[in-house]
Amino acid sequence: METLTLALGDRGYPIHIGEHILGQVPAELERMGAQGSVAICTDSNVAALYGETIEELVRSAGLRPVLCVMPAGEEAKQLARIEEFCGMFLEAGLDRSSVVVALGGGVPGDVAGFAAASFMRGVRFIQIPTTIVAQVDSSVGGKTGVNHALGKNTIGAFHQPSAVIIDLALLKTLPDRELRAGLAEVIKHGMIADAALFAYMEQNATALLSTSLEALRLPVRRSCEIKAAVVAEDEKERGVRAILNYGHTFGHGIETVTAYGRFLHGEAVALGMQAAAALAHQLGLIDQNIVDRQRACIEAYGLPVQWPELPVDDTLAAMKHDKKARAGTLTFIVADRIGHVVRRTDISEAQARAALEAIR
DSSP states (O other): OEEEEEOOGGGOEEEEEESSOTTHHHHHHHHHTOOSEEEEEEEHHHIIIIIHHHHHHHHHTTOEEEEEEEOSSGGGOSHHHHHHHHHHHHHTTOOTTOEEEEEESHHHHHHHHHHHHHGGGOOEEEEEEOSHHIIIIITSSOEEEEEETTEEEEEEEEOOOSEEEEEGGGGGGSOHHHHHHHHHHHHHHHHHHOHHHHHHHHHOHHHHHTTOHHHHHHHHHHHHHHHHHHHHHOTTSSSGGGGGGTTHHHHHHHHHHTTTOSSOHHHHHHHHHHHHHHHHHHTTSSOHHHHHHHHHHHHHTTOOSOOTTOOHHHHHHHHTTOTTOBTTBOOEEEEEETTEEEEEOOOOHHHHHHHHHTTO
16 A cells, blocks of 8 residues: 555545555544544445445444445436535534544545535534546545536635545446546646656556556556645635646536536546637647547547547537636636646637637
């Protein structure tokens, strides 16, 4: 097991990465001084796979597990879930000394984290991500929240976990489509901060898509290192943390106009990265070769790079509700080379429209 540290002073926390390391749960609960009941928040799919295992681990720490299950899928990531979870916490007798365990992919992780941030004005929680997208991105950094019909992740809070336990062995039960979608976030990390990681993704698609844990270890660890470093520098996204949104301004707009039902998050991000590359080329920041390399890498993972039915006007309207907008001005993250991006707030609607047209 490797342990990274997200350095946020007294709010810093360990990120444990390894295989078959769920046994770390009792030790983390003991380190945190957990008492009484522990809420295990997950979705219906993950509960069937790992719910009993985590309940037993909580019991072995001398604590009482309370399994809180939400429906699976992005469509369930609604404000109503927070009220439901908090009601379950109250019925189970949780208080400010209690701990919430977020077990699952990005959706239950975000919802459980927001519930933990809201309950009793904030209780501690542990992230146990079970998908690639959660292991390399959403479980680290403290962003929690739910969607609104007008925009993705527009209701939420920054609430850092007390620990992240990344067990690579859990990926063996991950559906193929979820695996592919999650790897889009690793490609993103390569594009924004590490040309060597991007090259690794270009060269190792076959091994990664076969769920080789040996092959997955490097991109998971490197993605966590990149995200931890960025969050430590800019926790509340007032500056450099915005680079993590590469592909997300376009991608979130696409998710919103499809009511979160057509594309998985990583698939929408893949489309968003191609739109961002088209925008960067339009601005003269990158040449066509980089656009083509990114496209080929995304396609190697079976991810979408075009959507002929894309409703451009509706997507633009949805993007204006993006939480990263400031005074009506959208922020775009665009590459100026592989492994480095820049932040632009001077993009016209016509330029954004042309970028979306490029992926139709």
